[in-house]
Amino acid sequence: MTNGGPTTRATDSLRARTPASTPVSMPAPPGDFRAATRPPVGLDPRALRDALAVAGRACDAARAEILPRYRKTTVETKQDGSPVTIADREAERAIRRVIGEAFPDDAILGEEFGATDSPARRRWVVDPIDGTIAFTRGIPLFTTIVALLYDGEPVVGMIDLPAVGDRIGGFSGGGVFRGDERLAVSTTERLADALVCHGDLFCFDRAGLRGLHERMARAIPKLRGYTDAFGHLLVLSGAADAMVDCDLNPWDAAATRVLAVEAGGVCWMREREGGKKLDLVFGNRSIVGEIGLLY
Numbered sequence: 001m002t003n004g005g006p007t008t009r010a011t012d013s014l015r016a017r018t019p020a021s022t023p024v025s026m027p028a029p030p031g032d033f034r035a036a037t038r039p040p041v042g043l044d045p046r047a048l049r050d051a052l053a054v055a056g057r058a059c060d061a062a063r064a065e066i067l068p069r070y071r072k073t074t075v076e077t078k079q080d081g082s083p084v085t086i087a088d089r090e091a092e093r094a095i096r097r098v099i100g101e102a103f104p105d106d107a108i109l110g111e112e113f114g115a116t117d118s119p120a121r122r123r124w125v126v127d128p129i130d131g132t133i134a135f136t137r138g139i140p141l142f143t144t145i146v147a148l149l150y151d152g153e154p155v156v157g158m159i160d161l162p163a164v165g166d167r168i169g170g171f172s173g174g175g176v177f178r179g180d181e182r183l184a185v186s187t188t189e190r191l192a193d194a195l196v197c198h199g200d201l202f203c204f205d206r207a208g209l210r211g212l213h214e215r216m217a218r219a220i221p222k223l224r225g226y227t228d229a230f231g232h233l234l235v236l237s238g239a240a241d242a243m244v245d246c247d248l249n250p251w252d253a254a255a256t257r258v259l260a261v262e263a264g265g266v267c268w269m270r271e272r273e274g275g276k277k278l279d280l281v282f283g284n285r286s287i288v289g290e291i292g293l294l295y
Contacts (some may be wrong), residue, residue: 027289029268033281036257036267038172039153048148048171051156054102055146055169059160061094062128062144066162071138083132088112091128095146099124106148111251123149127251131228140164143229147254157255159233168233168259176236176263185265185283186238191290194241195222196283197231203247207272207279215294216244232256235283236263242283242291253278268292 029035069087078084092112099108107118110126124146129135131142140163148156158169168183170176176183188194196216198204204213216223226234226243229252234240236259245252253269260267260282266289267282281288 027266027285027292029281030292030295031270033268033270033279036261036269038261039150039155043150043155043172045171045174048156048174051103051148052158052169052171052174054099055148055156055158056167057102058095058098058126058146059144059158059167061098062091063160063162065090065094066129066135066144070135070163073136075136083136084112085129085132085136087135088129088132091144092126095126095128095144109251111249121151123152125149125154125251125254127229127249130252131230134228134230141228141230143233145229145251145255147251147258149254154254154258157258159229159236159255159259161230161233166233168236170259170262172258172262174262176259178237183237183263185235185260185263186241186287188241188284189286191220191287194220194287194290195224195239196220196287196291197224197226197234197240197243197245199227199231199245199247200225203245207246207277209246209279212244212294216291219294228252229256232282235265236260238263240283242281242287244281244291246279248278248280250275250278253280256280256282
């Protein structure tokens with residue numbers, strides 16, 4: 001496969017070529033959560049590296065649509081009550097164009113334009129602006145999220161902070177990087193010392209986890225509301241120790257599911273509403289394990 005070039009062998013090139021990773025001890029998730037793992041069969045790192053490069057070009061194209069409209073756009077309201085702007089739509093169009101040119105046989109699911117009608121085993125999942133509320137209020141902590149799934153499991157992920165100029169990405173078996181710097185989750189061992197991020201309280205309510213939030217507030221001195229994928233990036237880069245993020249859409253969670261494992265951490269996931277909503281707990285193993293005891 002050539003980097004960024006169309007191919008009809010993209011699916012075949014992701015099949016097993018490298019041995020599966022050796023299992024590492026990790027805390028057991030509570031209740032109906034399950035732990036994200038690397039795919040059980042090794043995947044061709046060249047194909048994954050090519051896909052990661054395309055994700056980077058897609059984020060570049062999205063930035064070109066987003067930044068000129070930052071603090072200069074009007075807000076609309078979607079049927080579900082969430083905000084949307086022309087920047088969301090144009091950024092997703094740009095991302096779809098880049099991916100479509102590189103991998104015309106791949107399926108795409110995006111927040112603004114839904115899913116393409118394709119049976120492909122490779123599916124890209126895209127959120128052009130995660131944190132549209134931040135974007136519309138002039139807060140520079142919104143992100144672009146691009147992930148590639150193979151047979152439903154994330155294998156490539158990228159989180160881009162356009163207004164800050166920060167970006168992390170990685171793929172299954174290849175680690176997580178910010179430029180040339182390899183990233184890892186933190187090594188904090190005690191919940192009392194941890195910086196833990198969380199999403200909005202009403203999302204805990206929707207997930208039936210208000211009690212967990214209350215117990216976290218009592219047990220964690222440094223519990224911070226760093227929401228959306230900005231909080232995810234903090235955890236995946238080791239700046240924060242863990243995050244509990246509830247009531248997510250598939251495009252909100254896909255990149256983090258692969259990047260958390262590749263950064264040496266753990267990611268617990270619970271699916272609701274037939275997979276339309278997800279609840280995540282992720283970060284370094286010690287702190288995620290202690291949060292699990294609060295359930």
